[in-house]
Amino acid sequence: MSFKNILKGEYTEAENVMLEKHVPTIVILSGHGGDGNDFVRVIVGKEVAHPNTIEHHIAWIELYGVKQTGESVDLGRMVLSPGNTRPDVSFKIEHIEEFKSFCALEYCNIHGVWEGSLDIADI
Numbered sequence: 001m002s003f004k005n006i007l008k009g010e011y012t013e014a015e016n017v018m019l020e021k022h023v024p025t026i027v028i029l030s031g032h033g034g035d036g037n038d039f040v041r042v043i044v045g046k047e048v049a050h051p052n053t054i055e056h057h058i059a060w061i062e063l064y065g066v067k068q069t070g071e072s073v074d075l076g077r078m079v080l081s082p083g084n085t086r087p088d089v090s091f092k093i094e095h096i097e098e099f100k101s102f103c104a105l106e107y108c109n110i111h112g113v114w115e116g117s118l119d120i121a122d123i
């Protein structure tokens with residue numbers, strides 16, 4: 001059994017003719033709000049909204065980070081309610097300056113698991 005095609009990303013989307021987009025977009029929100037909190041926002045369908053129905057929806061979003069030390073950290077998982085919550089979630093991060101990159105995974109109940117990543121050096 002091969003797991004080669006389980007995780008999809010930008011390369012898959014580029015070859016695909018689907019209108020809706022699946023690759024998670026990661027945005028850093030530094031010093032957000034009155035208290036100066038830092039968030040990592042993960043959006044699925046930023047440019048073209050993904051369907052949000054019982055039949056076709058994003059079921060969950062996970063976020064991972066890699067620290068400057070090289071340590072990989074599981075930062076959490078959001079489970080979404082089809083038809084009620086959009087796949088646009090924010091994780092409040094402690095000591096965001098310790099991270100050098102983030103990776104998000106999301107699961108579409110029809111199109112599978114997709115990944116997107118962001119290197120802090122690139123922003």
Ligand SMILES: [Fe+2]
Pocket residue numbers: 020022050056057108109110111
């Ligand atoms: Fe989908």
